[in-house]
Amino acid sequence: MPQEFHSQLEKLRQQFAASLPEQARRLEHIWGHLRHLNWSEQGIAALEQFAHKMAETSTSFGFGELRQKAGQLESYIRDLKALGRHFGGPEYAQVAELVKQLSNSLNNRQDPTETPPAPDSLPEARGKTVFLIDPDRTLATLCTAYLRNAGFTVEYFDNPQTCMQRLYLDSPDVILFDPDFEGSGLQALGNLRKIKSLLLQNTPIVLMSGRTDLNAKLRALRAGSTDYLIKPVDFNFLVEKLVQLINQNNKTYKVMVVDDDEAVANLQAEILRYAGMEVLCVNQPLHSLQHAAQFKPDLVILDMHMPDINGMELAVLLRQDPEFLLLPIIFVTADTDINLHRNIRALGVNALLTKPFEADDLIERCRQALTDTTLLKTRVARITRHTQKPQQINRSYFFSALEEALHGKNPGGQASALYYVSVDKLPELGQQLGQVELIGLHEHFCEFLDEILGSDEQWADLSNLVACVLAGKRNLEFHRQRAEQISKYLSNHPFNVKGKLLSLDVKLGVVLLEPSLATANNALQQAEQAFEQQLDNTAQTNAQDTPPTTVAAVTSTLATKAQPDFSQIVFNRDLQLAFQPIISLEEPQIEHFSVLTRLRNGADELIPASQFLGRINQPGKRLELDRWVLQQAVSAIAENSSTRELATLFIHLAEETLQQSSFFSFAANVLRSSRLRGEGRLVFMLEESWLVNHFHQAREIAKALRDIRCSICITRAGENEQALDILEELPLSFLRLSSKLTNASNNPKLLERYVTLANKKGVQVIATQIENSRNLSSLWMQGVRLFEGFFIQPPDEGFHLKNDIIFAREFAQDNNFNLS
Structure with missing residues (x-):
């Protein structure tokens, strides 16, 4: 920071610090006036505005304690107003206490605790x-x-x-x-x-x-x-x-036109140059990537049918470069085939023009694509910026957004959801830590919550260790999995309190936002009841000494009825399969599906396998279940013409099943009696930890699977480094990396060793739960070609025809930005 700027900044800070006692007197005047006027709306508004202005100014000058006290007063007033509560009784006492704390902070004349960094000279x-x-x-x-x-x-x-x-x-x-x-x-x-x-x-x-x-x-x-x-x-x-x-x-925008017909490319170039754009024509499509690296286009226009490489293939290759991940692409083609147009649009392109077209149409589509991409890049920059402490959304805005979500349209069975996030035994934790430490813990809790949330998730804290998350439109199954993931992240994260690491038992209540809830307050109440039901379920489980599920359960208000007795599950009645696609950035279609088992509860909602499989403990029941899953999954893809020829199924097996060599004979019979043909149509998933402890048995299983033309996928790879030596000897087809290895980036050398080994052996690598575009690009550059997200869909014709780039963009851009 230049000395002159530093001196100027310090002078301004000193002036602000010198004005704080006067601001304290002003606060006392507003507070005294408010009490005498018996809580008039004007007085409340004046107090709120003062607190907001003080929080705003103290943040800019780096006065951390003052910002905190002013922010607490402002948030409390806004919460009371948003919830429609009166300023009397306990509310009055709380406001009086917050005013007192803010007044003390103003009179303390503290030094700045933070120095906002100076921007570089540009x-x-x-x-x-x-x-x-x-x-x-x-x-x-x-x-x-x-x-x-x-x-x-x-x-x-x-x-x-x-x-x-x-x-x-x-x-x-x-x-x-x-x-x-x-x-x-x-x-x-x-x-x-x-x-x-x-x-x-x-x-x-x-x-x-x-x-x-x-x-x-x-x-x-x-x-x-x-x-x-x-x-x-x-x-x-x-x-x-x-x-x-x-x-x-x-700016003069740079456009690259790729068309093997030189006359057509030159015509488009003249139109765009007339509109003030700089244009590069490429008539040899295979040279496009080299030209793009040098020219750095802001927009690319592609022809579809070209020699050596078609437009769709070229679009995928361009987007695989991290620099061009968000590159706007416009297709121009004379082909009017409807299916082709559908596949092109599925790439996530910005526009599709059919020849012949008007010059104004081309210019307008280009300008719109450039504008949309600028907005998208701005959104990405805001979401990935972490130079300051996270600032949660103002609560008034949060409740406005919640009201809007309640009354919005929910296409295709998708809806927004409200997650109520808090911890078990909160009163006991507060007594144990004390108010000061609890507030500090709450700040760390909020910081980590802000880090793990995506772009279509907004949040606000309601009180210490209590927050609400407003999640974008998804199906119920997605909300279940996402809420469960948030719960696991928060519960597994160590929080530093008084120099000691503390783990929180975080629970979530989930409610889908439907118009029938009417108001934001009703939605919040329903989500809170779902959270309390979750606590009741946990207490009952502990009282019965029943082994807890391996993953923290997530409650929905739509799923409060009793679950089936686990000892009396009837597969065809109580269970259903879900199919999670494993997608590629290179192939034009989705060919791989991970088979998931879901339990249907009394409210006809589907419960993830992790929440009930651990309770099925009757001898032979898991083997029976795995046989049923195998038969149902093979039937699902064999009976559909779109998946019959290409789709590959990834199936998890219980340890009990792996002990039974007869299961693989059964699998061979299921395949022979189905309409599936070709090798490797079934892939059985073995966990890395099991493999390390049962290597000799795994080698026998690999031989049995090879005999029936099935394959092996090692899952959660990267959690046990000694498994690398074993993988050298085992015949594999797929390696599914642990999310800890791909998202945390805490051991890049180990990740490199796994990917290098897989590529050396011709094994395809699958990355899971990629939520950051930089991770996606980095993994692709290292050799990872398959990605598994949270998308649960049946392998039917409509789904199969959708290009996988739609889904790649979804988690590359943090859950598909809404630019409206």
């Missing part, structure tokens, strides 16, 4: 002018210092009218505007429209505001703003955002 910012409009002079001065340090020229205005007078004389490269919704109300949007009318057509306007509600954002965007940032703003992100918008406004 060449792209030099010579670029920012007009900053902000009624808060303190924050505006700080923001100006950071922007100037990054290289911008900044002109500051404390009101929109002064800025508009300046716009008659000059025009900036970008305007940064706090509309002060609280003070200006809807007039702020009128000022925004007036400013917009005085600017050049494409000059971006970025709004900064403490308002987090969706209504304010929508109104601002509709009034003409380019983007909406929530205060307090990460200054590094702000600098990057301004540079991006300025470059985007002035």
